[in-house]
Amino acid sequence: MIAEDQHRPVLLAEAVEALNVQESGVYMDGTFGRGGHAAAIMERLGPAGRLWLLDRDPEAIDAAEQRFAGDGRARVRHASFGDAVDVLRKDGVHALDGVLLDLGMSSPQLDDADRGFSFRHDGPLDMRMDTSAGETAREWLARVAEKDLVRVLRIYGEERFAKRIARALVKAREAGDLPGTTGELAALVAAAVPYPDRHKHPATRTFQAIRIALNGELDALQRFLDSVIDLLAPGGRLVVISFHSLEDRMVKRFIRGAGEQRDLPPEIPVVPEGLRARLRPIGRAVRAGNEEARANPRARSAVMRVAERLS
Ligand SMILES: C[S@@+](CC[C@H](N)C(=O)[O-])C[C@H]1O[C@@H](n2cnc3c(N)ncnc32)[C@H](O)[C@@H]1O
Known part of the structure:
Protein backbone atom coordinates (compact mmCIF):
# COMPACT_ATOMS: atom_id res chain seq x y z
CA MET A 1 0.00 0.00 0.00
CA PRO A 108 1.53 14.50 -3.22
CA GLN A 109 1.37 17.62 -5.42
CA LEU A 110 -1.75 16.41 -7.20
CA ASP A 111 -3.47 15.12 -4.08
CA ASP A 112 -2.97 18.21 -1.92
CA ALA A 113 -5.99 20.48 -2.57
CA ASP A 114 -4.04 23.53 -1.34
CA ARG A 115 -1.56 23.22 -4.22
CA GLY A 116 -4.37 23.87 -6.72
CA PHE A 117 -3.16 21.42 -9.38
CA SER A 118 -6.22 19.21 -9.60
CA PHE A 119 -9.88 19.81 -10.27
CA ARG A 120 -10.64 16.62 -8.37
CA HIS A 121 -9.97 18.43 -5.08
CA ASP A 122 -11.36 21.91 -4.62
CA GLY A 123 -8.67 24.34 -3.49
CA PRO A 124 -7.10 27.73 -4.20
CA LEU A 125 -5.94 28.25 -7.80
CA ASP A 126 -2.22 28.17 -7.10
CA MET A 127 -0.49 25.58 -9.39
CA ARG A 128 3.07 26.74 -8.63
CA MET A 129 5.62 23.97 -8.39
CA ASP A 130 7.90 26.32 -6.49
CA THR A 131 5.61 27.77 -3.81
CA SER A 132 8.40 30.11 -2.69
CA ALA A 133 8.35 32.24 -5.86
CA GLY A 134 6.33 33.55 -8.79
CA GLU A 135 2.67 34.26 -9.34
CA THR A 136 -0.22 31.89 -8.72
CA ALA A 137 -2.52 30.65 -11.48
CA ARG A 138 -5.21 33.02 -10.24
CA GLU A 139 -2.85 36.00 -10.41
CA TRP A 140 -1.83 34.97 -13.91
CA LEU A 141 -5.45 34.53 -15.04
CA ALA A 142 -6.24 37.96 -13.65
CA ARG A 143 -3.82 39.61 -16.10
CA VAL A 144 -3.28 37.34 -19.11
CA ALA A 145 -4.42 38.73 -22.48
CA GLU A 146 -7.20 36.72 -24.12
CA LYS A 147 -5.12 35.95 -27.23
CA ASP A 148 -2.23 34.69 -25.09
CA LEU A 149 -4.59 32.47 -23.13
CA VAL A 150 -5.93 31.02 -26.39
CA ARG A 151 -2.37 30.25 -27.47
CA VAL A 152 -1.47 28.62 -24.15
CA LEU A 153 -4.60 26.43 -24.20
CA ARG A 154 -4.00 25.45 -27.82
CA ILE A 155 -0.30 24.75 -27.64
CA TYR A 156 0.19 23.36 -24.13
CA GLY A 157 -3.24 21.79 -23.73
CA GLU A 158 -3.93 20.85 -27.38
CA GLU A 159 -7.42 22.12 -26.50
CA ARG A 160 -9.70 22.46 -29.52
CA PHE A 161 -12.11 24.74 -27.65
CA ALA A 162 -9.36 27.15 -26.60
CA LYS A 163 -11.16 30.21 -27.96
CA ARG A 164 -14.43 29.46 -26.19
CA ILE A 165 -12.71 28.75 -22.88
CA ALA A 166 -10.57 31.90 -23.06
CA ARG A 167 -13.65 33.99 -23.94
CA ALA A 168 -15.60 32.55 -21.00
CA LEU A 169 -12.70 33.31 -18.65
CA VAL A 170 -12.29 36.86 -19.83
CA LYS A 171 -16.05 37.44 -19.61
CA ALA A 172 -16.07 36.16 -16.04
CA ARG A 173 -13.06 38.35 -15.24
CA GLU A 174 -14.76 41.44 -16.68
CA ALA A 175 -17.82 40.69 -14.59
CA GLY A 176 -15.62 40.54 -11.47
CA ASP A 177 -16.18 36.78 -11.27
CA LEU A 178 -12.72 35.33 -11.96
CA PRO A 179 -12.53 31.74 -10.64
CA GLY A 180 -10.68 31.65 -7.33
CA THR A 181 -10.66 27.89 -6.81
CA THR A 182 -9.91 24.81 -8.88
CA GLY A 183 -13.58 23.79 -8.62
CA GLU A 184 -14.75 27.16 -9.98
CA LEU A 185 -12.28 27.02 -12.88
CA ALA A 186 -13.31 23.43 -13.71
CA ALA A 187 -17.00 24.43 -13.69
CA LEU A 188 -16.35 27.45 -15.94
CA VAL A 189 -14.45 25.30 -18.45
CA ALA A 190 -17.08 22.53 -18.37
CA ALA A 191 -19.77 25.09 -19.17
CA ALA A 192 -17.73 26.55 -22.06
CA VAL A 193 -16.95 23.22 -23.79
CA PRO A 194 -19.76 22.20 -26.16
CA TYR A 195 -18.77 18.57 -26.81
CA PRO A 196 -16.87 17.12 -23.86
CA ASP A 197 -14.50 14.23 -24.45
CA ARG A 198 -16.07 11.01 -23.16
CA HIS A 199 -12.89 9.79 -21.54
CA LYS A 200 -11.59 13.01 -19.97
CA HIS A 201 -12.92 15.70 -17.67
CA PRO A 202 -13.51 18.79 -19.86
CA ALA A 203 -11.04 20.80 -17.73
CA THR A 204 -8.14 18.30 -18.01
CA ARG A 205 -6.44 20.06 -20.93
CA THR A 206 -6.99 23.56 -19.49
CA PHE A 207 -5.39 22.60 -16.17
CA GLN A 208 -2.43 21.00 -17.95
CA ALA A 209 -1.95 24.04 -20.19
CA ILE A 210 -2.08 26.62 -17.40
CA ARG A 211 0.29 24.56 -15.24
CA ILE A 212 2.85 24.20 -18.05
CA ALA A 213 2.71 27.91 -18.88
CA LEU A 214 2.77 29.14 -15.29
CA ASN A 215 5.75 26.99 -14.33
CA GLY A 216 7.66 27.54 -17.59
C1 LIG B 1 6.93 12.82 -11.29
S1 LIG B 1 7.61 13.68 -9.94
C2 LIG B 1 9.11 12.81 -9.64
C3 LIG B 1 8.91 11.57 -8.83
C4 LIG B 1 10.17 10.90 -8.37
N1 LIG B 1 10.93 10.34 -9.47
C5 LIG B 1 9.87 9.81 -7.35
O1 LIG B 1 10.16 8.64 -7.61
O2 LIG B 1 9.34 10.13 -6.29
C6 LIG B 1 8.18 15.15 -10.67
C7 LIG B 1 8.88 16.10 -9.73
O3 LIG B 1 9.61 17.01 -10.53
C8 LIG B 1 9.56 18.28 -9.96
N2 LIG B 1 9.85 19.24 -11.02
C9 LIG B 1 9.10 19.58 -12.07
N3 LIG B 1 9.72 20.48 -12.84
C10 LIG B 1 10.93 20.70 -12.26
C11 LIG B 1 12.06 21.50 -12.59
N4 LIG B 1 12.08 22.29 -13.67
N5 LIG B 1 13.14 21.44 -11.79
C12 LIG B 1 13.16 20.65 -10.69
N6 LIG B 1 12.12 19.88 -10.33
C13 LIG B 1 11.03 19.90 -11.10
C14 LIG B 1 8.19 18.37 -9.36
O4 LIG B 1 8.17 19.34 -8.34
C15 LIG B 1 7.98 16.95 -8.85
O5 LIG B 1 8.36 16.84 -7.52
Whole structure:
Protein backbone atom coordinates (compact mmCIF):
# COMPACT_ATOMS: atom_id res chain seq x y z
CA MET A 1 0.00 0.00 0.00
CA ILE A 2 1.32 3.47 -0.90
CA ALA A 3 0.85 5.96 1.96
CA GLU A 4 -0.87 9.30 1.27
CA ASP A 5 2.32 11.32 1.10
CA GLN A 6 3.90 8.83 -1.24
CA HIS A 7 4.50 8.74 -4.94
CA ARG A 8 4.62 5.51 -6.89
CA PRO A 9 7.69 5.81 -9.17
CA VAL A 10 7.11 5.02 -12.83
CA LEU A 11 9.43 2.72 -14.84
CA LEU A 12 11.57 2.38 -11.71
CA ALA A 13 13.63 -0.71 -12.57
CA GLU A 14 13.95 0.35 -16.22
CA ALA A 15 15.18 3.87 -15.36
CA VAL A 16 17.78 2.72 -12.83
CA GLU A 17 18.98 0.03 -15.21
CA ALA A 18 19.24 2.61 -18.00
CA LEU A 19 21.38 4.87 -15.81
CA ASN A 20 23.88 2.01 -15.58
CA VAL A 21 24.75 3.04 -12.00
CA GLN A 22 28.39 2.45 -11.02
CA GLU A 23 29.29 2.16 -7.33
CA SER A 24 31.60 5.17 -7.33
CA GLY A 25 29.75 7.19 -9.94
CA VAL A 26 28.32 10.70 -9.65
CA TYR A 27 24.66 11.09 -10.56
CA MET A 28 21.85 13.62 -10.55
CA ASP A 29 18.14 13.06 -10.06
CA GLY A 30 16.71 16.38 -11.27
CA THR A 31 13.14 15.64 -10.14
CA PHE A 32 13.33 14.19 -6.61
CA GLY A 33 9.56 14.13 -5.93
CA ARG A 34 9.39 11.66 -3.06
CA GLY A 35 12.59 9.88 -3.94
CA GLY A 36 11.43 6.58 -5.38
CA HIS A 37 14.04 6.66 -8.13
CA ALA A 38 16.62 8.32 -5.89
CA ALA A 39 16.39 5.55 -3.28
CA ALA A 40 16.90 2.88 -5.93
CA ILE A 41 19.96 4.74 -7.29
CA MET A 42 21.33 5.07 -3.73
CA GLU A 43 21.00 1.32 -3.24
CA ARG A 44 23.47 0.79 -6.06
CA LEU A 45 25.96 3.45 -4.98
CA GLY A 46 28.95 2.57 -2.83
CA PRO A 47 30.41 4.88 -0.15
CA ALA A 48 32.34 6.93 -2.75
CA GLY A 49 29.30 7.42 -5.01
CA ARG A 50 27.43 10.75 -5.03
CA LEU A 51 23.86 11.69 -5.90
CA TRP A 52 22.71 15.27 -6.45
CA LEU A 53 18.97 15.64 -5.75
CA LEU A 54 17.13 18.61 -7.20
CA ASP A 55 13.48 19.69 -7.10
CA ARG A 56 11.70 23.01 -7.53
CA ASP A 57 9.16 22.14 -4.90
CA PRO A 58 10.16 23.07 -1.33
CA GLU A 59 8.03 20.20 0.04
CA ALA A 60 9.95 17.70 -2.10
CA ILE A 61 13.19 19.23 -0.82
CA ASP A 62 12.04 18.83 2.81
CA ALA A 63 11.24 15.21 2.03
CA ALA A 64 14.68 14.71 0.46
CA GLU A 65 16.45 16.27 3.43
CA GLN A 66 14.58 14.01 5.83
CA ARG A 67 15.02 10.89 3.76
CA PHE A 68 18.75 11.25 3.25
CA ALA A 69 19.70 13.10 6.43
CA GLY A 70 23.11 11.85 7.51
CA ASP A 71 23.84 10.12 4.20
CA GLY A 72 27.09 11.71 3.05
CA ARG A 73 26.51 10.56 -0.52
CA ALA A 74 23.46 12.80 -1.04
CA ARG A 75 23.48 16.50 -1.96
CA VAL A 76 20.02 18.06 -1.78
CA ARG A 77 19.47 21.33 -3.71
CA HIS A 78 16.31 23.40 -4.11
CA ALA A 79 16.60 24.31 -7.79
CA SER A 80 15.14 23.83 -11.22
CA PHE A 81 16.83 21.22 -13.35
CA GLY A 82 16.98 24.01 -15.96
CA ASP A 83 19.71 25.53 -13.75
CA ALA A 84 21.51 22.22 -13.13
CA VAL A 85 24.76 23.33 -14.76
CA ASP A 86 25.08 26.35 -12.47
CA VAL A 87 24.14 24.35 -9.37
CA LEU A 88 26.63 21.58 -10.11
CA ARG A 89 29.46 23.86 -11.19
CA LYS A 90 29.02 25.83 -7.98
CA ASP A 91 29.40 22.54 -6.12
CA GLY A 92 32.58 21.80 -8.08
CA VAL A 93 31.04 19.03 -10.22
CA HIS A 94 32.02 19.05 -13.89
CA ALA A 95 31.09 15.59 -15.14
CA LEU A 96 28.19 13.33 -14.21
CA ASP A 97 27.92 9.61 -14.91
CA GLY A 98 24.16 9.83 -15.26
CA VAL A 99 21.22 12.20 -15.11
CA LEU A 100 17.59 11.29 -14.56
CA LEU A 101 14.51 13.44 -15.13
CA ASP A 102 11.07 12.05 -14.28
CA LEU A 103 8.96 14.96 -15.48
CA GLY A 104 5.56 16.25 -14.46
CA MET A 105 3.82 16.10 -11.12
CA SER A 106 4.17 13.94 -8.06
CA SER A 107 1.16 12.36 -6.39
CA PRO A 108 1.53 14.50 -3.22
CA GLN A 109 1.37 17.62 -5.42
CA LEU A 110 -1.75 16.41 -7.20
CA ASP A 111 -3.47 15.12 -4.08
CA ASP A 112 -2.97 18.21 -1.92
CA ALA A 113 -5.99 20.48 -2.57
CA ASP A 114 -4.04 23.53 -1.34
CA ARG A 115 -1.56 23.22 -4.22
CA GLY A 116 -4.37 23.87 -6.72
CA PHE A 117 -3.16 21.42 -9.38
CA SER A 118 -6.22 19.21 -9.60
CA PHE A 119 -9.88 19.81 -10.27
CA ARG A 120 -10.64 16.62 -8.37
CA HIS A 121 -9.97 18.43 -5.08
CA ASP A 122 -11.36 21.91 -4.62
CA GLY A 123 -8.67 24.34 -3.49
CA PRO A 124 -7.10 27.73 -4.20
CA LEU A 125 -5.94 28.25 -7.80
CA ASP A 126 -2.22 28.17 -7.10
CA MET A 127 -0.49 25.58 -9.39
CA ARG A 128 3.07 26.74 -8.63
CA MET A 129 5.62 23.97 -8.39
CA ASP A 130 7.90 26.32 -6.49
CA THR A 131 5.61 27.77 -3.81
CA SER A 132 8.40 30.11 -2.69
CA ALA A 133 8.35 32.24 -5.86
CA GLY A 134 6.33 33.55 -8.79
CA GLU A 135 2.67 34.26 -9.34
CA THR A 136 -0.22 31.89 -8.72
CA ALA A 137 -2.52 30.65 -11.48
CA ARG A 138 -5.21 33.02 -10.24
CA GLU A 139 -2.85 36.00 -10.41
CA TRP A 140 -1.83 34.97 -13.91
CA LEU A 141 -5.45 34.53 -15.04
CA ALA A 142 -6.24 37.96 -13.65
CA ARG A 143 -3.82 39.61 -16.10
CA VAL A 144 -3.28 37.34 -19.11
CA ALA A 145 -4.42 38.73 -22.48
CA GLU A 146 -7.20 36.72 -24.12
CA LYS A 147 -5.12 35.95 -27.23
CA ASP A 148 -2.23 34.69 -25.09
CA LEU A 149 -4.59 32.47 -23.13
CA VAL A 150 -5.93 31.02 -26.39
CA ARG A 151 -2.37 30.25 -27.47
CA VAL A 152 -1.47 28.62 -24.15
CA LEU A 153 -4.60 26.43 -24.20
CA ARG A 154 -4.00 25.45 -27.82
CA ILE A 155 -0.30 24.75 -27.64
CA TYR A 156 0.19 23.36 -24.13
CA GLY A 157 -3.24 21.79 -23.73
CA GLU A 158 -3.93 20.85 -27.38
CA GLU A 159 -7.42 22.12 -26.50
CA ARG A 160 -9.70 22.46 -29.52
CA PHE A 161 -12.11 24.74 -27.65
CA ALA A 162 -9.36 27.15 -26.60
CA LYS A 163 -11.16 30.21 -27.96
CA ARG A 164 -14.43 29.46 -26.19
CA ILE A 165 -12.71 28.75 -22.88
CA ALA A 166 -10.57 31.90 -23.06
CA ARG A 167 -13.65 33.99 -23.94
CA ALA A 168 -15.60 32.55 -21.00
CA LEU A 169 -12.70 33.31 -18.65
CA VAL A 170 -12.29 36.86 -19.83
CA LYS A 171 -16.05 37.44 -19.61
CA ALA A 172 -16.07 36.16 -16.04
CA ARG A 173 -13.06 38.35 -15.24
CA GLU A 174 -14.76 41.44 -16.68
CA ALA A 175 -17.82 40.69 -14.59
CA GLY A 176 -15.62 40.54 -11.47
CA ASP A 177 -16.18 36.78 -11.27
CA LEU A 178 -12.72 35.33 -11.96
CA PRO A 179 -12.53 31.74 -10.64
CA GLY A 180 -10.68 31.65 -7.33
CA THR A 181 -10.66 27.89 -6.81
CA THR A 182 -9.91 24.81 -8.88
CA GLY A 183 -13.58 23.79 -8.62
CA GLU A 184 -14.75 27.16 -9.98
CA LEU A 185 -12.28 27.02 -12.88
CA ALA A 186 -13.31 23.43 -13.71
CA ALA A 187 -17.00 24.43 -13.69
CA LEU A 188 -16.35 27.45 -15.94
CA VAL A 189 -14.45 25.30 -18.45
CA ALA A 190 -17.08 22.53 -18.37
CA ALA A 191 -19.77 25.09 -19.17
CA ALA A 192 -17.73 26.55 -22.06
CA VAL A 193 -16.95 23.22 -23.79
CA PRO A 194 -19.76 22.20 -26.16
CA TYR A 195 -18.77 18.57 -26.81
CA PRO A 196 -16.87 17.12 -23.86
CA ASP A 197 -14.50 14.23 -24.45
CA ARG A 198 -16.07 11.01 -23.16
CA HIS A 199 -12.89 9.79 -21.54
CA LYS A 200 -11.59 13.01 -19.97
CA HIS A 201 -12.92 15.70 -17.67
CA PRO A 202 -13.51 18.79 -19.86
CA ALA A 203 -11.04 20.80 -17.73
CA THR A 204 -8.14 18.30 -18.01
CA ARG A 205 -6.44 20.06 -20.93
CA THR A 206 -6.99 23.56 -19.49
CA PHE A 207 -5.39 22.60 -16.17
CA GLN A 208 -2.43 21.00 -17.95
CA ALA A 209 -1.95 24.04 -20.19
CA ILE A 210 -2.08 26.62 -17.40
CA ARG A 211 0.29 24.56 -15.24
CA ILE A 212 2.85 24.20 -18.05
CA ALA A 213 2.71 27.91 -18.88
CA LEU A 214 2.77 29.14 -15.29
CA ASN A 215 5.75 26.99 -14.33
CA GLY A 216 7.66 27.54 -17.59
CA GLU A 217 7.95 23.75 -17.83
CA LEU A 218 9.05 23.52 -21.44
CA ASP A 219 11.54 26.37 -21.03
CA ALA A 220 13.15 24.54 -18.10
CA LEU A 221 13.36 21.35 -20.14
CA GLN A 222 14.88 23.22 -23.10
CA ARG A 223 17.48 24.92 -20.89
CA PHE A 224 18.32 21.54 -19.39
CA LEU A 225 18.67 19.88 -22.81
CA ASP A 226 20.80 22.76 -24.09
CA SER A 227 23.36 22.16 -21.37
CA VAL A 228 23.12 18.48 -20.44
CA ILE A 229 25.78 17.22 -22.84
CA ASP A 230 28.35 19.45 -21.15
CA LEU A 231 27.27 18.00 -17.82
CA LEU A 232 27.86 14.39 -18.80
CA ALA A 233 31.14 12.52 -18.67
CA PRO A 234 31.96 10.37 -21.71
CA GLY A 235 29.80 7.23 -21.34
CA GLY A 236 27.44 9.14 -19.00
CA ARG A 237 23.76 8.38 -19.40
CA LEU A 238 20.79 10.68 -19.94
CA VAL A 239 17.42 9.19 -18.92
CA VAL A 240 14.21 11.20 -19.34
CA ILE A 241 10.68 10.03 -18.53
CA SER A 242 7.98 12.25 -20.09
CA PHE A 243 4.24 12.25 -19.62
CA HIS A 244 2.97 14.22 -22.58
CA SER A 245 3.78 14.47 -26.23
CA LEU A 246 5.16 18.03 -26.09
CA GLU A 247 7.93 17.01 -23.70
CA ASP A 248 8.59 13.68 -25.38
CA ARG A 249 8.90 15.35 -28.78
CA MET A 250 11.51 17.77 -27.41
CA VAL A 251 13.55 14.94 -25.88
CA LYS A 252 13.27 12.76 -28.97
CA ARG A 253 14.39 15.56 -31.32
CA PHE A 254 17.21 16.53 -29.02
CA ILE A 255 18.61 12.98 -28.84
CA ARG A 256 18.23 12.55 -32.57
CA GLY A 257 19.93 15.90 -33.32
CA ALA A 258 22.84 15.29 -30.96
CA GLY A 259 23.27 11.80 -32.38
CA GLU A 260 23.92 13.04 -35.89
CA GLN A 261 27.24 14.10 -37.25
CA ARG A 262 26.84 17.40 -39.05
CA ASP A 263 27.43 17.38 -42.85
CA LEU A 264 30.93 18.20 -44.01
CA PRO A 265 32.42 19.09 -47.37
CA PRO A 266 34.22 15.97 -48.72
CA GLU A 267 37.61 17.77 -48.77
CA ILE A 268 37.66 17.89 -44.94
CA PRO A 269 39.14 14.53 -43.89
CA VAL A 270 38.90 14.85 -40.09
CA VAL A 271 35.58 15.76 -38.45
CA PRO A 272 36.13 18.82 -36.23
CA GLU A 273 35.12 18.39 -32.58
CA GLY A 274 32.08 20.71 -32.75
CA LEU A 275 30.52 18.79 -35.65
CA ARG A 276 30.81 15.26 -34.31
CA ALA A 277 27.82 13.34 -32.94
CA ARG A 278 27.77 13.86 -29.18
CA LEU A 279 25.15 11.37 -28.02
CA ARG A 280 24.34 7.77 -28.85
CA PRO A 281 20.69 6.79 -28.43
CA ILE A 282 20.32 3.65 -26.29
CA GLY A 283 17.45 1.48 -27.49
CA ARG A 284 14.01 2.75 -28.41
CA ALA A 285 11.42 4.62 -26.39
CA VAL A 286 10.40 2.51 -23.36
CA ARG A 287 6.80 2.37 -22.11
CA ALA A 288 5.29 0.77 -19.05
CA GLY A 289 4.25 -2.86 -19.38
CA ASN A 290 0.61 -3.92 -18.97
CA GLU A 291 1.04 -4.87 -15.35
CA GLU A 292 2.51 -1.49 -14.33
CA ALA A 293 -0.05 0.43 -16.40
CA ARG A 294 -2.87 -1.50 -14.70
CA ALA A 295 -1.47 -0.90 -11.22
CA ASN A 296 -0.53 2.77 -11.75
CA PRO A 297 -2.65 4.87 -14.14
CA ARG A 298 0.09 7.57 -14.27
CA ALA A 299 2.36 5.02 -15.94
CA ARG A 300 0.09 4.71 -18.97
CA SER A 301 1.32 7.90 -20.60
CA ALA A 302 4.98 7.55 -19.57
CA VAL A 303 7.68 7.37 -22.25
CA MET A 304 11.33 6.91 -21.30
CA ARG A 305 14.22 7.83 -23.61
CA VAL A 306 17.87 7.07 -22.97
CA ALA A 307 21.11 8.28 -24.54
CA GLU A 308 24.82 8.03 -23.78
CA ARG A 309 27.44 10.76 -24.09
CA LEU A 310 30.05 9.90 -26.70
CA SER A 311 33.68 10.61 -25.95
C1 LIG B 1 6.93 12.82 -11.29
S1 LIG B 1 7.61 13.68 -9.94
C2 LIG B 1 9.11 12.81 -9.64
C3 LIG B 1 8.91 11.57 -8.83
C4 LIG B 1 10.17 10.90 -8.37
N1 LIG B 1 10.93 10.34 -9.47
C5 LIG B 1 9.87 9.81 -7.35
O1 LIG B 1 10.16 8.64 -7.61
O2 LIG B 1 9.34 10.13 -6.29
C6 LIG B 1 8.18 15.15 -10.67
C7 LIG B 1 8.88 16.10 -9.73
O3 LIG B 1 9.61 17.01 -10.53
C8 LIG B 1 9.56 18.28 -9.96
N2 LIG B 1 9.85 19.24 -11.02
C9 LIG B 1 9.10 19.58 -12.07
N3 LIG B 1 9.72 20.48 -12.84
C10 LIG B 1 10.93 20.70 -12.26
C11 LIG B 1 12.06 21.50 -12.59
N4 LIG B 1 12.08 22.29 -13.67
N5 LIG B 1 13.14 21.44 -11.79
C12 LIG B 1 13.16 20.65 -10.69
N6 LIG B 1 12.12 19.88 -10.33
C13 LIG B 1 11.03 19.90 -11.10
C14 LIG B 1 8.19 18.37 -9.36
O4 LIG B 1 8.17 19.34 -8.34
C15 LIG B 1 7.98 16.95 -8.85
O5 LIG B 1 8.36 16.84 -7.52
